[in-house]
Amino acid sequence: MLAVEHDGPLMILRINHGKVNAFDLDLVRAISHQVQDLGPAKGVVITGTDRIFSAGVNLTRLLENDVAYTAAFVTELDALVQSIFELSVPMVAALTGHAIAGACLLAAACDYRVMAQGRIGVTEALVGLPVPPASLEVLRFTAGSRTAGLVLSGRTVEANEALALGLIDEVTTQDSVERRAVEVARQFASTPAQTFALHKQMLRADASRRIREALTDHATLVAQAWTGEEPRQFAGDYMSRLKSHK
Structure with missing residues (x-):
């Protein structure tokens, strides 16, 4: 589900998990394990398959399993996102296609x-x-004032609009997306490791403080919402509507 390759000082994480690389608990844990155990790698590139990065959460697995699975999934996915955000070495995403929801x-x-x-x-x-x-x-750190509109509407955007919104940093061709991500990661990793880590820590310090506050204030409430009967029923109805339109 997650191929690990090396390109000089970089670790390449390649998601290859089912038809659309959907996130389930196994994939979240596999990525977390690699992020926590980089070994000598001085930077990371994460990418998907030829036409998709990830379609997001595997709702089928979420609803087929009990609420304990759901609680573990949402908690560990959130922890993974935070750990990547605060990772001391550079991590670059090569988005080969759709990157939806958790992706x-x-x-x-x-x-x-x-x-x-x-x-x-x-x-x-x-x-x-x-x-x-x-x-x-x-997301607020990355998309700034556009975050509320993106979250409340649930809309997705094409690459060029995503660039204008700040969701991504660069648009390139399918043939060059991974190569370009490797170039950027190698450039970031070429500076002294301590310098990069301190820059990143200082640039993200305010966001990291907000993360700690948000976890204290809302983590339990969010987990309860994901495991609640009404939201799970709503998610099931959403899946049924998607299937009926195929």
């Missing part, structure tokens, strides 16, 4: 995002589930 949040946590095609956005409101608290602050 958009993961990309927002990276230091730079290169996108080739597809749509990106946070669709949690359409599904009936709140964006996790740490992830919302990460």
